[in-house]
Amino acid sequence: MSFSLKKTYSIILFLAIFMIIVGIWNPHALMDGLQRGSLYALIALPLALVLGILGVLNLAHGEFLTVGFFFIYTLNARFGLDPLAAIVPTVIFLVILGGIIYLLTVKQVVNEGHLSQLLITFGVSLVLLEVINIIWTSRARNVYTNYAYASTEIAGFRFGTYELLYVVAAIAVLIGLQLFLKKTRLGQATFAVGQNPKGAKIVGINVEYVYLFVFSVAVGILGIVAGTMLPRTAIFPAVGSPFTLKSFALAAMAGLGNLNGILFAGILLGIGEAAINYIPNYGGWSDIVFFGVLIIVILVRSYRGAK
Amino acid sequence: MKKNLFILALLIIAATLPLYAGAYIMSVFTTILIFMALSLSWDMMLRTGQLSFGTAGFFGLGGYASALIVAHMGFNPLLSLLIGAIFSGLVAFGLGFVVLRLREIYFAITTLALTHVFSVIIRNMDDLTGGASGTQLSTAIFGGNPTKIYYMILVIALLVIFISEVFKRSRIHYAINAIRNDETTAKSSGIDVFKYLLFVFVLTSAIQGLVGAAYVQQYAFVNPESTFSLNFLLLPLAMALVGGIYTTNGPIIGALALGLISEYLKLIMPYGHLVVYGIIIVIVVLFLPQGVYKPIRNKFLKRSIVGGDSNANT
Numbered sequence: 001m002s003f004s005l006k007k008t009y010s011i012i013l014f015l016a017i018f019m020i021i022v023g024i025w026n027p028h029a030l031m032d033g034l035q036r037g038s039l040y041a042l043i044a045l046p047l048a049l050v051l052g053i054l055g056v057l058n059l060a061h062g063e064f065l066t067v068g069f070f071f072i073y074t075l076n077a078r079f080g081l082d083p084l085a086a087i088v089p090t091v092i093f094l095v096i097l098g099g100i101i102y103l104l105t106v107k108q109v110v111n112e113g114h115l116s117q118l119l120i121t122f123g124v125s126l127v128l129l130e131v132i133n134i135i136w137t138s139r140a141r142n143v144y145t146n147y148a149y150a151s152t153e154i155a156g157f158r159f160g161t162y163e164l165l166y167v168v169a170a171i172a173v174l175i176g177l178q179l180f181l182k183k184t185r186l187g188q189a190t191f192a193v194g195q196n197p198k199g200a201k202i203v204g205i206n207v208e209y210v211y212l213f214v215f216s217v218a219v220g221i222l223g224i225v226a227g228t229m230l231p232r233t234a235i236f237p238a239v240g241s242p243f244t245l246k247s248f249a250l251a252a253m254a255g256l257g258n259l260n261g262i263l264f265a266g267i268l269l270g271i272g273e274a275a276i277n278y279i280p281n282y283g284g285w286s287d288i289v290f291f292g293v294l295i296i297v298i299l300v301r302s303y304r305g306a307k
Numbered sequence: 308m309k310k311n312l313f314i315l316a317l318l319i320i321a322a323t324l325p326l327y328a329g330a331y332i333m334s335v336f337t338t339i340l341i342f343m344a345l346s347l348s349w350d351m352m353l354r355t356g357q358l359s360f361g362t363a364g365f366f367g368l369g370g371y372a373s374a375l376i377v378a379h380m381g382f383n384p385l386l387s388l389l390i391g392a393i394f395s396g397l398v399a400f401g402l403g404f405v406v407l408r409l410r411e412i413y414f415a416i417t418t419l420a421l422t423h424v425f426s427v428i429i430r431n432m433d434d435l436t437g438g439a440s441g442t443q444l445s446t447a448i449f450g451g452n453p454t455k456i457y458y459m460i461l462v463i464a465l466l467v468i469f470i471s472e473v474f475k476r477s478r479i480h481y482a483i484n485a486i487r488n489d490e491t492t493a494k495s496s497g498i499d500v501f502k503y504l505l506f507v508f509v510l511t512s513a514i515q516g517l518v519g520a521a522y523v524q525q526y527a528f529v530n531p532e533s534t535f536s537l538n539f540l541l542l543p544l545a546m547a548l549v550g551g552i553y554t555t556n557g558p559i560i561g562a563l564a565l566g567l568i569s570e571y572l573k574l575i576m577p578y579g580h581l582v583v584y585g586i587i588i589v590i591v592v593l594f595l596p597q598g599v600y601k602p603i604r605n606k607f608l609k610r611s612i613v614g615g616d617s618n619a620n621t
Contacts, residue, residue: 057412105589105593109592114358114411114412114415115552116592118415119592120592123545123585123589124585125585126541126582126585127582130580130584131579131582245419249416249420284430284431287423287427288423288428290423291421291424298409299405299408302409
């Protein structure tokens, strides 16, 4: 895992210039992109954490998010709990669920090849998706809150304020993770395991425990995402699935283990996507941004690595 | 000898199926054969050590190429299958020069991303492809005759099985295994790694294009959602893994087993029957990492060849 900011200065500069250009052209695209980009980064952070420490690409990532959505939805429908307040029980629930699923499945393949890891998490994602399908059916649902559509106006430019919460949440989760990894004993152990699991084991770190902890916490973070997203999102069983690949796109762009980079990459791609969305008649092409950029970044990296 | 008889019996059953099976059974087996061919083509790429997630993408490209050429230029549907295969092969050839420099998880994810890119491009070329709503052909291939469609797909599946066997028995097999086991060693022994990878990539993509074209002609309909559906990646992948990878028999057995099980489950639980599918995959990966074929075969072989290395050359 790399935590140096030096390498990312050029990326930040590029991001700033890009934001200014888009902002001058269409401030709505900038605001929209900033918000959705932070959301992408927020969802990608736990995936990158698991990828960086365990080396496992969790294909069930999006489905864990969906489980979080439906858990909060149920809390809201049964007990009238506000989605944001429901984050606390949801995080606890997801940590336990993630832990159980880790112990039952991922734990067995964590030291094996990528193929069994990808396949087992794919199997888990299918199971989660279908269980959600069986319990809640495929009908789309949403939760109404009166604050979710609030907006404010600055100098004639009107934008939704609720989505700014995504930006706050993404930064908060990122800082929280960084502080945890640097300042706490368990965090430092996690960091060590991410760098060299064998070495960590030799110096007496309980690697198994760290893996379990990281996986559970990563799934738990999705509870925060679910709670903040739910007021603005209609949910159905497949709602979380596209986020798995998008999250991996960000993790690959940022480089393995580079948590800060994910936030920048997320905002960059979010703004790019929003900018294309606002071009009349060509809005449909915005979906290509993530995958196009992902392919280009991977290729550029591989060529640089080859030299 | 016993083995040959068994294969012959299976072939006869497959060839005579339309004589005694109803339309439903035939459609089930048509679908299974489609997934079997995809599963084999995915496994053939895997034998080089490259985990491809682009199966659905080349499947969809072939399907679209075949459908559009029939819809806009009035091609013979049977000939359009070939066009679908060639088109997918050509695209793979072009992309191969860039993509095949990648390894492991990056190759996997790039091919998966390519699938999405294909689907977005096709969705946005409304004039040619009909956009998100897709294109409807005037009639299915052979006027929708299920028996002829079954035979067409059976021929394709047999062709793919044949190619896979050729792969296993010809010299190319050594090169491919060497690349999978250790690329650096393979390179230093004089194997042109890139050439072999490109060859296998183009060939498997062409197969996927051919299968996609056949699938599309069967239903006379293309749309980005269903033609590029990730099911055409995930199900073949699961089938190969359940049956056992790096073999010809594995994907065949996996396709038959999973295809029949999921069809049965679809009947008894219309919603969420894939849940058992997921559980099967998890169980197989956890407890039968070699798939079901090898352990069973080894068990039988151990009786005759005691101490023989039954794992060699599979």
